[in-house]
Amino acid sequence: MQLTDFDFLLPDELIAQVPATQRDGSRLLCLKRQSATIAARQFVDIPEYFERGDVLVINDTKVIPARLLGQKLTGGKVEIFLVRKVAGVASTDADEWLCLTKSSKPLRVGTVVQFTAEFSAEVLDEMDAPYRLVRFHCPGDFMQMVDKVGHLPLPPYIKRDDSREDRSRYQTVFANQEGAVAAPTAGLHFTTEILQQLTAAGVEIVNLTLHVGLGTFLPVRVDDICQHKMHSELYSISAATAAAVNLAHQEGRRVFALGTTSARALETAATADGLLRSGAGESEIFIYPGYKFKIVDALITNFHLPKSTLLMLVSAFAGREFILTAYRQAIEKRFRFFSYGDCMLIL
CATH class of the missing domain: 2.40.10.240 (QueA-like)
Structure with a gap:
C-alpha cells in the first residue's frame, strides 16, 4: 500500500489545541464493523457499549516532563x-x-x-x-x-506552550508508571467515575504499561509503507493481565484495548495461536491493513494524523475505506482531532 492511501484533508481549526472543559466532555464516534454503521454520541455514553464480562485493557504509563x-x-x-x-x-x-x-x-x-x-x-x-x-x-x-x-512535551500540532493545566489533563487518571514522552491519548477521556461505572457493570479492567516514545510523532517518509520501520517502545504485561485476557477469550468474552498503545503491546506479546504472554520487552510492531489481530476485539482510540502509522493501525482493524468514511463524517460533524480531540470506539 502507498502512503497516499492514508491521506485526508483536515481543516486546521479542527485540531484541538486545548482539552475539553470536562475530562469526559468529548464526543464519541462509534463504528460497528459487522453492520458498517457509524453513530455520533457523547463520550459519557461509552458504558452502553460494554457487556458484562468484557475486559478493558488500559495503559498506565505516565508522561514525564521531558x-x-x-x-x-x-x-x-x-x-x-x-x-x-x-x-x-x-x-x-x-x-x-x-x-x-x-x-x-x-x-x-x-x-x-x-x-x-x-x-x-x-x-x-x-x-x-x-x-x-x-x-x-x-x-x-x-x-x-x-x-x-521540565516541561510536558505537547505534540507539535498543539501550537502553544505547555501550561499548569496540562500537568493533569495530559495524563490519564490511572497514570502511575513514569517513562512516556507522549500520552496514551484515548485514555485521557476516562474519569474515575466512568471506570467505576464499568466495574459496577461487570467489566474487568486490567493494566499494562507501554511507554509511548517519539515514534508517535515521527512521519512516515517512504511511499511504500511496507518499507517503514517503527521505533521501539518498552512495554510490560503482568501475569495477572495475561491470565485475565486469555481466560476472557477462552470463555468467548471480548477484549477492549484502550488506545493504540495498549493494542500494540497486546499484539506484540501475542503468540501465533492467540494467547497473550506476560513479560517485558520492546515493541517494534507495525500494524497496517492485512494484519490479523490476535488479541484485540474492540478498540477505543482518538482521531489520528493523515499518513500516520496510527491511522494505518485503525485501518487494519476496521478497514481503510470504512475508517476514511468515518473520518469524513467526523470532519463534517466538526469533531475535534488528535491528542486533545474527540474519541472513536470501534466494535
Whole structure:
C-alpha cells in the first residue's frame, strides 16, 4: 500500500489545541464493523457499549516532563528532550539518557548545559544526529528534579506552550508508571467515575504499561509503507493481565484495548495461536491493513494524523475505506482531532 492511501484533508481549526472543559466532555464516534454503521454520541455514553464480562485493557504509563530548557556556558539557549534512560547506569548523582537536542549549533562532546544552579548536563557522545548521549547531574532524585523544572512535551500540532493545566489533563487518571514522552491519548477521556461505572457493570479492567516514545510523532517518509520501520517502545504485561485476557477469550468474552498503545503491546506479546504472554520487552510492531489481530476485539482510540502509522493501525482493524468514511463524517460533524480531540470506539 502507498502512503497516499492514508491521506485526508483536515481543516486546521479542527485540531484541538486545548482539552475539553470536562475530562469526559468529548464526543464519541462509534463504528460497528459487522453492520458498517457509524453513530455520533457523547463520550459519557461509552458504558452502553460494554457487556458484562468484557475486559478493558488500559495503559498506565505516565508522561514525564521531558523538555528541559537550559543554556550553554557561553549563554546560548539549548533544549534537551529526554528519550530513554540508559540501562545499567547507577549513580547517586548522575543519570545518563539518550536525548534529542536543539540549539543554534550542534552540541559537541563535552558541552555543558545548565538548567539551574544545581542541575546541569554534559554531552558524552554525539551518536547519530540528532541524538546525543547526555549525563545529568543534580543533588537528590533525578526524576524529582525533572518534574520540578521540565516541561510536558505537547505534540507539535498543539501550537502553544505547555501550561499548569496540562500537568493533569495530559495524563490519564490511572497514570502511575513514569517513562512516556507522549500520552496514551484515548485514555485521557476516562474519569474515575466512568471506570467505576464499568466495574459496577461487570467489566474487568486490567493494566499494562507501554511507554509511548517519539515514534508517535515521527512521519512516515517512504511511499511504500511496507518499507517503514517503527521505533521501539518498552512495554510490560503482568501475569495477572495475561491470565485475565486469555481466560476472557477462552470463555468467548471480548477484549477492549484502550488506545493504540495498549493494542500494540497486546499484539506484540501475542503468540501465533492467540494467547497473550506476560513479560517485558520492546515493541517494534507495525500494524497496517492485512494484519490479523490476535488479541484485540474492540478498540477505543482518538482521531489520528493523515499518513500516520496510527491511522494505518485503525485501518487494519476496521478497514481503510470504512475508517476514511468515518473520518469524513467526523470532519463534517466538526469533531475535534488528535491528542486533545474527540474519541472513536470501534466494535
